[in-house]
Amino acid sequence: MDSKYLHYTLEELLDDKQFVAWVLKGQKDKEWSSFIDHHTKIQGRAKKAREIISLLKDTYEILDEEDVLQMWHNIDQFNKSYKNKVRTLKLRRSFSVAASILIIVSIGILGYSYLNNKNAGYQFTSSNIADNKEDARLVLSDGEQIALKKEKSTIALNNDEELVIDNENTIDLSDKATDNTSKVQMNEVIVPYGKRSELMLADGTQVWLNAGSRLAFPTKFTNETREVYLQGEACFKVTKNEHQPFIVNANELGVKVLGTHFNVAAYPDDETIETVLVEGSVALTKKKSFGLVSKSIVLQPNQKATFDKDEKEIIVRDEPDADVYLAWTEGWFEFKKQSLEKVFTKLERYYDIHISVPEEFPSEEIITGKLDLKDSLAVVMEALSDVAKLDYTIVNNQVTIERKR
Numbered sequence: 001m002d003s004k005y006l007h008y009t010l011e012e013l014l015d016d017k018q019f020v021a022w023v024l025k026g027q028k029d030k031e032w033s034s035f036i037d038h039h040t041k042i043q044g045r046a047k048k049a050r051e052i053i054s055l056l057k058d059t060y061e062i063l064d065e066e067d068v069l070q071m072w073h074n075i076d077q078f079n080k081s082y083k084n085k086v087r088t089l090k091l092r093r094s095f096s097v098a099a100s101i102l103i104i105v106s107i108g109i110l111g112y113s114y115l116n117n118k119n120a121g122y123q124f125t126s127s128n129i130a131d132n133k134e135d136a137r138l139v140l141s142d143g144e145q146i147a148l149k150k151e152k153s154t155i156a157l158n159n160d161e162e163l164v165i166d167n168e169n170t171i172d173l174s175d176k177a178t179d180n181t182s183k184v185q186m187n188e189v190i191v192p193y194g195k196r197s198e199l200m201l202a203d204g205t206q207v208w209l210n211a212g213s214r215l216a217f218p219t220k221f222t223n224e225t226r227e228v229y230l231q232g233e234a235c236f237k238v239t240k241n242e243h244q245p246f247i248v249n250a251n252e253l254g255v256k257v258l259g260t261h262f263n264v265a266a267y268p269d270d271e272t273i274e275t276v277l278v279e280g281s282v283a284l285t286k287k288k289s290f291g292l293v294s295k296s297i298v299l300q301p302n303q304k305a306t307f308d309k310d311e312k313e314i315i316v317r318d319e320p321d322a323d324v325y326l327a328w329t330e331g332w333f334e335f336k337k338q339s340l341e342k343v344f345t346k347l348e349r350y351y352d353i354h355i356s357v358p359e360e361f362p363s364e365e366i367i368t369g370k371l372d373l374k375d376s377l378a379v380v381m382e383a384l385s386d387v388a389k390l391d392y393t394i395v396n397n398q399v400t401i402e403r404k405r
Contacts, residue, residue: 005019005035005042006039006041006042008042008045009045010045010048010049010052013045013046013049014049014052014053019032019046019049020053023049023050023053023054024053051258052283052298054242054245054258122186122216122229122249124188124190124214124216124229124231125139125143125188125190134147134192135147135148135149135192135195136148136153136189136190136191136192136195136197137189137190138155138163138165138187138188138189138190139187139188139189139190140171140173140187141173141185141186141187141219146165146171148165148166148189148195148197150166151194151195151196152195152196152197152198153165153166153195153196153197153198154166154167154197154198154199154200155189155197155198155199155200156199156200157173157200157201157202157219157220158202159202159220160174161173161174161202161219161220162174163187163219173187173219184218184222184223184227185218185219186216186217186218186229187216187217187218187219188214188215188216188217189209189214189215189217190214191209191210191211191212191213191214191232192211192212192352193211193212193348193349193350193351193352194211194350194351194352195211195352196208196209196210196211197209199215199217201217201221201226201228202218202219202220202221203221203226203239203241203244203246204239205226205236205237205238205239205246206236206237207228207234207235207236207237208234208235208328208329209232209233209234210232210233210234210235210328210349210350211232211349211350211352212232212233212267212349213230213231213232213233213234213267214230214231214232215228215229215230215231215234216228216229217229221244223244224244225244225245225246225247225256226241226244226245226246226247227246227247227249228246228247228248228249229248229249229250230248230249230250230264230266231250231251231266231267231268232265232266232267233263233264233265233266233267233328234248234263234264235261235262235263235264235326235328235329236248236257236260236261236262236263236264237260237261238257238258238259238260238261238280239259240258240259241258241259242258245257245258246258246259248264250264250266250273251266251268251273251309252273252286252287252307252309252312253266253273253275253284253285253286253287253307253314254284254285254286254287255275255282255283255284256282256283256284256285256296257280257281257282257283258280258281259280260277260278260279260280260281260282261277261278261279261280261326262275262276262277262278262280262282262299263275263276263278263325263326267349271308271309271310272306272307272308272309273306273307273309274304274305274306274307274325275299275304275305275307276303276304276305276319276322276325276326277299277300277301277302277303277304277322278301278302278322278323278326279301280301281298281299281300281301282298282299283296283297283298283299284296284297284298284299284305284307284314285297286307286312286314297314297316299316301322302318302319302320302322303316303317303318303319303322304316304317304318304319304322304325321336324336327370328350328373331372331373331374332370332371332372332373333346333347333350333370333371333373334369334370334371335367335368335369335370336368337366337367337368338366338367338368339363339364339365339366339367340362340363340364340365340367340388340390341357341363341364343367343384343388344357344363344401347377347380347384350373351377351380352397353377353397353398353399354397354398354399355399355400355401356398356399356400356401357401358401358402360403361390361401361402361403365388367387367388369383369384369387371383371384377394377399378394381394381399385404389404390402390403390404391403391404391405
């Protein structure tokens with residue numbers, strides 16, 4: 001094994017094709033294993049690089065934009081080179097067939113990737129839950145709907161394919177209808193504004209669903225990855241499994257983990273998708289057309305990634321108070337240097353209310369504070385009025401804001 005690897009940085013190892021081929025496909029396994037065992041200098045970097053490559057396995061196995069451009073460049077070069085050599089009609093026809101086959105294969109690869117990506121997506125059973133005044137509900141894979149009566153419902157799946165609701169009702173999912181395809185059958189939890197839900201998945205992963213959210217999940221994880229689909233806000237505490245990464249599909253963003261604790265806020269009407277990591281590590285990937293993905297960004301503990309839906313960019317910042325973003329799972333709303341507008345939006349979702357704000361009101365004003373969401377709306381608004389210096393009136397589910405007199 002080349003001694004140059006002793007001086008490779010973590011980034012250089014991740015970029016080295018031979019190293020990646022060893023991690024993913026076991027190529028030259030004896031040479032690599034012996035080399036690393038006998039050189040303690042590289043062992044730490046190699047171990048970290050292997051963990052990251054395993055986390056980003058799909059990224060290494062799919063065509064990226066550079067691969068596609070290179071493929072078309074090779075076709076073009078083949079075309080020019082072949083034309084210079086071919087002089088007879090028979091050979092020109094042969095070339096046309098060869099070039100056509102290359103183009104068809106290339107387009108086929110892109111088309112297959114696109115269709116796979118398209119089919120891999122998930123369409124929720126309900127198009128909109130923002131105005132849903134009903135109870136939270138569970139929608140099983142065969143279409144059966146079960147009302148979740150409590151303000152904060154709990155759902156748990158066990159290894160016997162049984163689903164337990166609020167520690168009371170047990171539902172056997174093993175005999176639910178399935179189609180004849182290999183498509184994974186999904187269940188849904190739909191949580192309207194003013195409600196919450198806790199979910200224990202079949203692998204032991206814990207999920208807290210916030211108001212105005214929904215999650216699609218399988219009865220059991222049978223594929224190479226454990227995939228769920230989120231719309232809204234959820235906190236995940238993922239059971240570690242190095243051989244079966246956990247993926248949260250949140251609109252245009254994929255969050256891939258092995259085992260970790262993090263929060264994702266992906267409401268359809270928000271301009272951004274936010275991911276905050278408390279412990280472990282996650283890889284964020286922007287989804288693109290034709291099944292292509294951009295390079296993943298690895299998030300470290302106490303960091304927040306903000307994905308701008310319009311700009312299609314991910315910005316990562318340190319977040320020393322990452323725990324603040326998970327406080328809602330305990331019934332607290334902590335906000336640090338947030339605009340009043342964002343605070344109002346959170347309260348609207350949590351209490352299922354509408355907050356009316358006059359145009360001249362300074363909604364962009366930045367505030368810091370903590371609200372106990374276990375209290376009534378009136379108590380919470382009273383506390384907020386002291387922090388933000390505002391007056392308010394409550395009539396049914398309508399809150400009207402005014403400047404402090």
